[in-house]
Amino acid sequence: MPEIKVTPLGAGQDVGRSCILVSIAGKNVMLDCGMHMGYNDDRRFPDFSYITQNGRLTDFLDCVIISHFHLDHCGALPYFSEMVGYDGPIYMTHPTKAICPILLEDYRKITVDKKGETNFFTSQMIKDCMKKVVAVHLHQTVQVDEELEIKAYYAGHVLGAAMFQIKVGCESVVYTGDYNMTPDRHLGAAWIDKCRPDLLITESTYATTIRDSKRCRERDFLKKVHETVERGGKVLIPVFALGRAQELCILLETFWERMNLKAPIYFSTGLTEKANHYYKLFITWTNQKIRKTFVQRNMFEFKHIKAFDRAFADNPGPMVVFATPGMLHAGQSLQIFRKWAGNEKNMVIMPGYCVQGTVGHKILSGQRKLEMEGRQILEVKMQVEYMSFSAHADAKGIMQLIRQAEPRNVLLVHGEAKKMEFLKQKIEQEFHVSCYMPANGETTTIFTNPSIPVDISLGLLKRETAIGLAPDVKKPKLMHGTLIMKDNSFRLVSPEQALKELGLAEHQLRFTCRVHIQDPRKEHETVLRVYNHLKGVLKDYSVQHLPDGSITVESILIQATAHSEDQGTKVLLVSWTYQDEELGSYLTSLLKKGLPPSTA
């Protein structure tokens, strides 16, 4: 039975270091190559030794596909390609190719320069890695080799994020990466056609969440920011440089404008400037509204939001600061957090999912005393709020995507182990498909029913259409032919043609049956009686009396001879071929009933 094998090396019953191996029809594809943001040791990279213990990975993988620029999907790429060793093609969308190296370099700087780690990938490695990247457009079918092809679909979530269809022959897998089924202020919603893949691998970050109205959520967020700023407090919003940051910037900018507010809003520099630059460049990847209004006003040119300087954090008075990174696990956002945490007038708003192990996750779980480097204890008095603006599909969205794509099987990744079982059962119940949720290192095997294309000969096709009714697209048509398998090709031909091609003689099967009839007259008189009888009964058939004394009914032959021992009995020999079996049996039983008395 042909099968598709899937093994997560990361993001199996976990969020972080997404890396999924798919083996389909002899091709091996790696989906994403991410880094786990919650660890600082070698648990942050996927374990590539699973693919091969020795030898370069290039021989074992046909291609690598990266879904989007978040570090938990591409953070391990330079390590994988330059330090472990891979020279094959790496596919991603154009915005991802442009933005990935920036984020990787930024992360490298924090890890090596600020944290002083060794044995991390270098700037040159990032550059060398990106040289292996092949950029793809949406809905463009890319031939990786003669048999393997891939196609990218719009995923929403962040700029340039895509879902990928991987196809070999008629077997296919769709990998969603991270996606969002509801459009937001700057990105559209994910979309896929009814491609009916054998397997859909979907993220399940919010498997158990059902979102309330976005408008209410935004109103709550603005209310909190406004209240804090009005009482002179400072609001810290940790964000990834690209992603929710742009969404919230547009939201705040609109609000500040409408309410004529004066408190400053800052965006941490460096990454941000480049980010907005890319949003302006890749405008076709944003949503309809932004594209339409782009000519009059660029949504990413902010009037009220300015570049941040480290010194501003000590300024008195209210302010709002967007700082990276998003889970408060390092860098500037953590620095600012430490400065502002002690004042209860201040507020930190976490706008998205925080991986376990990060400061963001800890304070969201209720921890108010944190251990920092050097055993220092930080007391958190500032208000901690969570507003889930995270652009992941919720439970309803996941079901919606499955309904759109109509896969035969579903596999859940990128979720929390304890929160996936219910969704898995719900999918099985509602769509009557199998649903899997393997852990890291666990292989799931999915059996497929590939359809095998067969060429039908023109002669056979003509013959079949001549016999039967017009072909119905929805109903299978039964036909007889001979299947010839030669040199990896399948052909369906008529039996006669097959015999000719193979140089075989056709064997004819002929049945003969003897029917005894009481008739003392001469043979030719009996024959005439039989002929008249059959002619009268079988009006729809061609009944002929041949000059040699035999009768034919269609292609069935009837001859009369006298019985060797009894002159009063005549023996009718009824002979027919295998093809005329039905008519032959009918004729025989008809004759066995006897002839009507002759009038002559």
Add this chain to the structure above:
Amino acid sequence: GGGSWLDWSSFRGFSNLYYSGLSGLCSERDFKVECGGFSNRPVYSLKPVPDTSLLVTSGPPDTSLQVWQVSAEDSDVIKSVSTISTENGTGQTWAKIATISARAPWVLHGSRLNNIQITEVESRKNSASSTTPHSEELSGLAFLDANTLLLCCARGGLCLADVRQPQSPLEAASVPWAPCGERWCMGVGRGPQGSDSQPIACLSSRGRLTLTDIRKISESLASAKCKVPSPSSDAEFLCVSWAPALEGCLAVSGFDGTVHVYDAQSWDSSGGEAEPIFVHKGHAFGPGSSRNPPLVTVHMWHPQKPRTLLSAASDGSLHVWDWVQSCGKCG
């Protein structure tokens, strides 16, 4: 941490069970399913068993009960554990249930006066059965304490029974306020601390509300008429409940797509029409509501927040809502 159970006393037509941990209402505005389960029969009534991690559900086509386990630790699926089977009575096709953990985790269940049983949830052993010959249909039942049961007949009678005296026949106290033709249900409230009294509200399918007390269930203390558009066509969904943290307030639903909140402290025995202090209309504005106006199937009060309620309707919507008291009454 610190979730609170949602106790759906009637959850018609859905064969999915959801348990949402709402630890206070946070401004997160997302419903997080803590765990869920799948039932192959409709769940009409769902009650958690106190001090255990078990749930009991009931629903058609018969009066048997299903026992479920909420594991929550290692999985988010509510697993089916066992079935408490009963002899299928005639007529009513599903059992009303109430739970308590007194001498043991018990479930009180039945559909008629003569098929009431108390079963130990874990062992499924029968602890008590009713011996009355009356086959009055029940609309609700409740444990007032570990020894006392209160039963409400659909026709309008209330009935007290003592578990320690199983032989005494259960007879519905005929009540003067229950003329024929109407269907009744009850809601039992918490009495003031230290006293024996517990208020009982009885709601009829014509919108009549009668208040009484467990100390003398035959006497009506106050009554009023709700403002309902027309008598409830499907009296199965009638629901009345007392606010646990707002004195004298009760909520009524089951007539249409609204939930009414009344302050019963000012009611007398005249039975005149009462003005609700708040009407929740949200369910009537859901998608598709113009073609198929939804019916609120059940509601309940938040155990701690005084003015917060939860309500569900026949279109599958679930609302968590509160109201702002404009006139300064009701705390």
